[in-house]
Amino acid sequence: MQPTLRLNRRAFLQAALTAAAAAGAGVACSRNGSPWRFFTLDQARTLASMVDQIIPPDQDAGAVWAGVVNYIDRQLCGPYQALQETYRYGLGAVDQTSQSNYGKVFADLQSHQQIELLHRLEEGKAPSGAWKQLSSAEFFGYVVDHTMQGFYGDPRHGGNREGVSWKMLNLPYPPIRGRVRSDLSKPRSG
Secondary structure, eight states: OOOOOOOOHHHHHHHHHHHHHHHHHHHHTOOTTOSOSSOOHHHHHHHHHHHHHHSOOSSSOOTTTTTHHHHHHHHHTTTTGGGHHHHHHHHHHHHHHHHHHHSSOGGGSOHHHHHHHHHHHHHTOOOSTTOSSSOHHHHHHHHHHHHHHHHHSOGGGTOSGGGHHHHHTTOOOOOOTTOOOOOTTSOOOO
């Protein structure tokens, strides 16, 4: 007689979900010897050039210094895992479009060429056969949204290094919700 292993439904689901999560996270988000969890060096370079055109450095820091690429990289291995293929495809399509129109990858273009190409991406008019699985406007929208999140969000998520955007806006470090005590018994002045 062979012993039988009896698992209740809860134990089975916990084991199955743990195994699936471990398998998925290990493949997509581990780059031995790379500073990036998800991106290849070329993908990170392309994205860095894009986000630095979206929020360029001036007297204040730009998106790259603020850690926006790091933020997006971390989020793609966490809550934005569903967008991994979108970023892989989109960054490849940006470089392919750049290569077919300018003879160089996006990161190697001059600033005015990058801006010109980003406008075309935003309008969904990128002149290339690279955008068959995803519209350039949709991908550009994700990059802009995630750039803003990484630049203005809480530094604990990997962007907004040293609270640079908050300092730029003269905002104090945001207090934790529920920790600000207001005296509502006094009338407001003004």
